[in-house]
Amino acid sequence: MPIKVDEYLRKIGALNVFFAASSIGLLLVMGWMVYDDYHRGWKGYQAAFLRLEAEKTEAEIRAARDAIDQTALQSLQAELQEARSAAERHARDRAEAERRIRSLDAEHYSVDLQYRTIKSTYDAKKFDFEEARHAGARSAAELEREMDVDGEDLEGRRVRLLEIEKAQGEAEAALRAVIGRAEDAQKKIHELNAGVDRLRKRLETVAPRGLMRAAIAALNAPLMDFVAPTFKIQQVVLDRVPIDINFTRIPRADRCQTCHLAADRAGFEAAEQPFRSHPRPDLFVGGASAHPADRFGCTSCHAGRDRAVDFVYAVHNPDSPEQKEAWERTYGWERDHHWEHPMLPRSRTEAGCLKCHQGVAMVPEAPSLNRGIAIIDRYGCFGCHKMRGWQEREKVGPTLTRVASKTTPAWLARWIGNPKAFRPSSRMPRFFGLPNNREPGDAEREAAEIQGIVAYLTEKGEKVSYPPLPGRGEARRGERLVKTVGCTGCHAIEKDELPPDVIRARDRLEAADPVAWERRFGPDLSRVGSKLRPEWIFRWVQDPRSYDPNTRMPDLRLTTREALDVTAYLITLRDEGDSGASAAAPAPRPEARDRTLLAYLSQRMTPEDARARLAGMGAREKDVLLGERTIQRYGCFGCHIIPGFEKSPPIGTDLSEEGSKHPDLLFFGYVKIEHTAPAWFYQKLRSPRSFDEGKVATFYDRLRMPQFDFTDEQAALLTLVLQGLTKEKVPLESVRRLTPRDEAVEAGRRLMREHNCKGCHIVDGAGGAIRQSIARNLVAEGMSEDEAQATVAAFAPPILEGEGDKVQPDWLFDFLKAPAPIRPWLAVRMPTFGFSDAQTNALVHAFAARDNRSFPFQTLPLAAPRGEELRAALRMFTPDYFNCWSCHQQGARKPQGPPEGWAPDLTLAHRRLNPDWIARWIENPQALMPGTKMPTYYDPEDPRGSAPPDILGGDPQRQMQVLRDYVFTLGARGAGRAGAQP
């Protein structure tokens, strides 16, 4: 039934208009949606990179063109011209040859076609015949005949084909006779232009032109780009360094190179990010490096969201407030709290090393990380905190079992109250008088606690008394000994060494400690006289192990006389401000002590019981109990061996996975810092108790971490290490596994760090800290600063780079067990460390492994020189030639001149040195030990020219060999060694 328009409720015309408008709106919005989906930041970067690459390629083309030898090109072009006009003269021959080639080609094509046709029928017939014959069919004979006919036909064509090919060869030779020269010239021109042509081709793909450009634009157009776009997400899928998404591990899919397009390419070192080349292609990303991108990707080290292709979503992490601000402006950066592995800021990238390079003393090429690790080793964080990679370490503080025999209770109280007040460079942190204990009554409570600790240590420790000194030493001689014999490799005496303003700036943490890190291994001796009892010093410097069997203080083999002198000197090193007990805090009132002890006891028992227990105790007993509770609360046993606390577990948080800790699990309190874990770590390290600020807590519940006075830099380095201690589990195949050689080196490195070898020796490219103090001695003796620096090497302990290459393992073992002087002119002594056999072996092995020498045994295939060779050797030793004895000692015979010009005793060489090393040493000493005084006799560029011509026919190799063999016969010749008989 038709309905009239005016019967509708609504106006149809208006609805139609409305419909049209909304449909157009929908279309536009759809377009917008497609554009929004299409328009991605990374496409912009890829386009920008193509432009950059085009510019670069164009520049390279210009450079390549300029590099072409123009004269060569011109002569080739002239030759081409000439050859072409020569060919022109034989145009008829050329046309004839070309015509013949064409007709031969045609014939070859047709015969070849026939051949292949017949071949297929022949093969089929052959099969039929074979089947028929096998089945014994009667048709076999007929089939064989047919097959043979085809076979003959086939053979005819094959022969014909060979004939044609031969004729083709002749025709081509005829053609070449005419135009060959021109072709050669053309080819040479191409070769000359090859570089430019290659670059041009690259430019064509990078910046196509004309139709190609339009085609590529079409491929990348919206809605077309599903086919084969050139703008593509670049990714590497890495299942060997997976991502833990809590329920399972999934392969990492790093898409960083979608924007960081030049990360794996050289030549973009100066480009703006994201197009910069990786700064260390030798170590990372590069295919030949230790961490190629196709195995490790990017985020396994840098962290960040692997699958993201957007600046913010990749969780880039700014390195400084300025960078943060710049990123907020440029990229709309904001912190993404939803990704648990935010990218490591640039300065802390090394934290990423730790998850694979675990538990090693040193990660190669990671200087910041190594310094952070060294700080942890030195300050002993692992005493209170369990830390992966630092299990089973020795405690870093001195053993306190016999401390009462070493110093006075008054000094102990003063020290515990504030170690830095007595010795600002001390590693011992401050526990008392910190900002979270400054309420009324806190000072007195802490004084009672300190008194308790002192009482506990005195009461519970071993009672040892030392006999009086056997005589009187002379302080001046003692000072000379302390400053020359080697003490200063581990100990500084900063009040002698540094101007007061430098010390003050260091104390206020405004400047780094100017004393070398290694020389802070032992305590600074500046005020040691105010601390130690003379009898104790005398005993200690002579035989440290008798006081503490685990001490790392070595024995410098001081005589009684020397020990007395040293004692006399050290006693003079007093604290100027030390007027006895006045420096110590006043003793707390007994009520304060009782109140504090009551508070401790009431944690576990009713106040009544606690009071009853206190009532039955004497004052001393109360002090000791309070001391025990205080030591328990502050965990002093984390660093010190304290009687009664040998088995106590560490009191701090486990830090093994601290780097993965979510900031929600950290208490920021009222401290105004960014709510990120690294910011919290840094704050905690700088000011450990600041998070108590504004909180209400009884003293028992307040934060206990002591104040270490780390500098900004140290706190940043420690934060870096903490960030590296993540819970990420890397599959074994990707973890750095040490080879047996690396393990030996590693074990040696650890021993050397534990015994501070770098305090005296340069090894692993660092150390030799004692030179600081030796140079000072030289200046004191009247040298200028520059002179002292120039000669200090002559008085310094030897450099140990290449030591494994240089010396024989047997000798090194013996030497480490019982050092005997090699360089008698040195005042500084190699101490006796009292290494166990295992430790000594480990050290010798480490030196051998470091230089890829065999360990422990080796043959010495040598024959003593005789006759002409012996005469040649003796002649080369004379002043006319190398004049060896002018510097080298020969047993008891010393060279002339000042001792700093002397060189080691050659009569020891046969037992000490590796023979091949001696030869290489003579050949080029500077190559083995840059800066050595040993003269270079053979010019490394021209050994034959610089060798003495009149010895052994001027053959440098033979000369060196003879010298070496002769050196090996010096001293206790042979001593039963194979091949070394006289």
Add this chain to the structure above:
Amino acid sequence: MAFVDQIKDIVNWLSSPPRFFLLSVIAFFAVLFPGELGPAWLRRLTRPLAAIYRPRVAAVLFGFLGLLFFLSFRDPNFLLIVGKPDNVPIAAMIFLVGFFVWYSLQQGRLNDRLQESGQPVVEKQEAGDPKVLVWPDLVYTEFLCMILWTVFLIIWSIFLKAPIEEPANPAKTPNPSKAPWYFLGLQEMLVYFDPWIAGVLLPGLIILGLMAIPYFDTNPKGNGYYTFKERRLEIAIFLFGFVVLWVWLILIGTFLRGPNQNFFGPYEYWDAHKLVPLINIEFSQLMWVKLLKMPLPSNPMAREIFGLLVVGAYFLVLPRIMGRFWMKRHYEKMGPPRFYVMAFLLLTMLSLPIKMLLRWTMNLHFLVFMPEAFFNI
């Protein structure tokens, strides 16, 4: 600024759950029945509220609320929570639900007035005679709405990104952990009831109850047109269940429940370290220990006897009283079987606000607490 801060403090103070809930219930009934409930003074007091059903007054009120809402975006804490992409639709829901509830009630009252004066209802007037055609009057306009709605959704999806968070971690759940918005009402119930009631029984009863409505409510009036007067109780019960016990709980769960499921005012910072006292008192402790000064009996049945009696009385005795006194008219109209089923469902619904009030006022944990049998009410 101090003035604004004071207002914010007042709003935060009013947003504490017991206050906010009581205010909401009072406002709900006052607006639904302006000048109609309670003693004479209360009627006089609430009568002016009827003005809200005048479109102009309502427009001003909505405008004012919207203005307040948008001004609140100047507060960083408010913006942080309300401005989250996944909370935007819930914020919109406040206004949408408000508007449509208002619109239906306003139309119902309009029709009531028309019918009182003997005129046909609005729907009748609009439709005319013959009736309105499905095509084009209905389908065409629906189609247009569909197109415009698609346009709106696309624009929304361009501007607000999908709120994707970190990979799920069983060792570290998000704080607060929240259900999807449409389940936040259920999650809120978990605060007051044992999971088997809040998560299984009550949702089941909600569905059963909705299915049962046609069998309880056989009143044919109101079909095809809005009305209020002809179905006052039915509308009141439904709207109480829907607006107060469902939508309101979703809003609470979205905007006021912060870390650790603590309550936060709309202008308050969601501090994960905020501590509020959490005390659980069992009804049995209240009766035995506090009232009778006796230790708890070891037999669970004996221990929980008071709770069981209260719950039994609530579901068994109360319906009878309702039928005899308060809802006599309905009892007579529906007959005992239907009335008692209806009464059970109604009481179950009302048990939620009752339990909430007990929880807030007395820290009451459970009326019946029998962990031995996994039975807690």
